[in-house]
Amino acid sequence: VVSREGADVGSESRFAAPAPIRLTLPDTGRFIAIDGIVAGAGQAEGTLSGTLAALRFQGQAQVAGLSFLGYRLGRLAGPLELQRVGRDLDIITRASGTGGAGDGLIPALLGASPVADGSVRRLQDGRVLVRSMDVRGAGVTFTGTGDRGILGGITMRGEGRADAARTGLPGLTGSVQGRWSLTQPRDGAPWRLDLSGRGENLKTGEPRTDALLGPRPNLAADLEITDAGIALRRLQLEGADARISGTGGRTAAGASRFEGDLRLGTRTLAIARLDGEIEGTVQAAQAGPAAPWTFGLEGSARRFSTGYDEIDRLFGAGPDLSAALVLQNGDLLVTRARLEGTAASIGAIGRVTPGRDIALQLDWSANGPFRAGQLEATGRVTGTGSLTGPVTAMTLDLDARMPEVLLPQLRFAPIDMAVRLPLASVPLAGRVQLVGTTPLGLIRGVALATAVEDGLAFTGIELGGAGVRGTGTARLAGRGGARIDLDVELGPGALLAAGTATGDVRIADASGGPVAQIALSGTGLRLHGMEDGLQRFSLTANGPLDRISVAGSVVTAGTAPLALDARGTVTSTDDRTDASLDLSGRSAGVAFRSTGPVRLSTGSGGDSVEGTLALARIARAGEAAAPEAGRIELTASRRNGSLSAQAQLESFALQLFNPDLLGTVTGTISLSGNGRTLTGRGRAQLDEVRSK
Secondary structure (H helix, E strand, O other), X not given: OOEEOOEEOOOOOOOOOOOOEEEEEOOXXXXXXXXXXXXXXEEEEEEEEOOHHHOXXXXXXXXXXXXXXOEEEEEEEXXXXXXXXXOEEEEEXXXXXXXOEEOOHHHHHHOOOXXXXXXXXXXXXXXXXXXXXXXXXXXXXXXXXXXXXXXXXXXXXXXXXXXXXXXXXXXOXXXXXEEEEEEXXXXXXOEEEEXXXXXXXXXXXXXXXXHHHOOOOEEEEEEEEEOOEEXXXXXXXXOOOEEEEEEXXXXXXXXXXXXXXXXXXXXXXXXXXXXXXXXXXXXXXXXXXXXXXXXXXXXXXXXXXXXXXXXXXXXXXXXXXXXXXXXXXXXXXXXXXXXXXXXXXXEEEEXXXXXXXXXXXXXXXXXXXXXXOOEXXXXXXXXXEEEEEEOOOOEEEEEXXXXXXXXXXXXXXXXXXXXXEEOOOOOOEXXXXXXXXXXXXXXXXXXXXXXXXXXXEEEEEEEEXXXXXEEEEEEEEOOOXXXXXXXXXXXXXXXXXXXXXXXXXXXXXXXXXXXXXXXXXXXXXXXXXXXXXXXXXXXXXXXXXXXXXXXXEEEEOOOOOEEEEEEXXXXXXXXXXXXXXXXXXXXXXXXXXXXXXXXXXXXXXXXXXXXEEEEEEOOOOOOOOOOEEEEEEEEEEEEOOEEEEEEEEXXXXXHHOOOOEEEEEEXXXXXXXXXXXXXXXXXXXXXXXXXX
């Protein structure tokens, strides 16, 4: 209905000159003809002037329930001017919005009350030409101009700036600014959209993402838009230590895809001493608007290094990485991920909530030998584990079974180990638990492990099992070399049937090899199979482990106690241990001493002992010192289960065994045999044997 001074005028009326006409339209949503934009009820009030061939409307308009790209606007209102130009229609407005809301980046940038100035021409062929626009929201400014060429082509271009801090998105600060252009060479041809932008002091609030992108990341994109969908002809994002480029698209039905190349640096991630870069290909796809995104990654590392020699040996400088991921309801599901190195492999499945936490289950394996100072593990190690916690404070838990672990003078076979490492700690430090089988029996231990240069440092060590207990610290390699400092306690168990021995063990690297300081002492000790036991025991050892100086003393219990003192050196190689000792002692009224070193040897070639003892009767109170009462030269060996032994007696005083018997004996006693069978023979010469 058109009203002019209260008179009805038909739609066929023509005006020779402009005439003021006031009109009310119940719906202005029909003037919006852009795909993806939905408008509710609208009204317009104003004046109509001009001829039917050049009508002009000026007034006020409002639209309710406007929505696009996930953004909902309660009301958009402001001055509106419509001008018919030939068969085209110009739309000029300055509109203000209220009640803006929605989830995602676009709603956050536009905010609750955006303002837009624009001049738009709707062409007779249905296309829309933006002649000028200026959009301002809570965190965005967007401007542009456009024109039409003589052949009908449309070109629009402009600039934009987004202030990240004003979006209200958690942790986002800085700004992004860039340029855009939208062209169509002719009616019916695809639209071409070019985008380029750069960040300024941009931060996402996620430290590792910020490290990769840096404060000034660059983005460039080239898109082709048709009725069938959007083709991403080129995308390139380049940051301080990351680059991704590729192609893709989105169909009119909402199916999306992307394929490209990826490069990530690792040093800026600040994960301990991780270094190197990852290069590979990445794929992303979405079956429809409501479907989850799926991602695939295939790549390899270059110049990969963790800063820890043993880990770097296992994975090498170029391990391969593969992963399959699903993004669903804000969570990243890891359906497959694996890092494959030269001698180790680690896989993961689980869930990652971007910006919040991570929960991955791990499986891993590695090929030995593994070395850290004096520790050596052999064979193939397998295990499981988990990576959990907030992304800025993740915790790595690993369980492992090692076929064999060797420490100086101690072998574990096998050993089960559990490690907990908070990855945010620098240097890496965590709790280690182990259970291992040794020649002594089952040993359990706990300690706090800290990664040091080329090795590990352990504090708060607690070892126990099989009657053995140890506490202290250890350092396996590192700049200060390997060192073990333990306070030990031996009680009933694998070594002792009764009693307690205490002491300390100190082993440290030196230029010529490991050096030890050992001190042990105890009372009331009884070994398994021993009836009387030991009243007292003490042992000290000092020097290089392969040639250590020892000193010790033993006093046995029983009716005829033995007191023995020993001093000398013990030499060790991979398959043999040799001892050279000076002995002295007494028992049952007889004193003895070695006239030279007593030599003992044990190892893969067999066992042997040889030495000479000089004997004397111990003088009673008031008696003069007793003269030497003979000598015994002993040699014995055992090889391949066969025993051979010989004792030579020289002027051996019979009074040592029977105080009422005088005289001496000189001779030889020989024994030999295998298994349970021993044969022997003897030859003796008695001199001046008589009763006292």
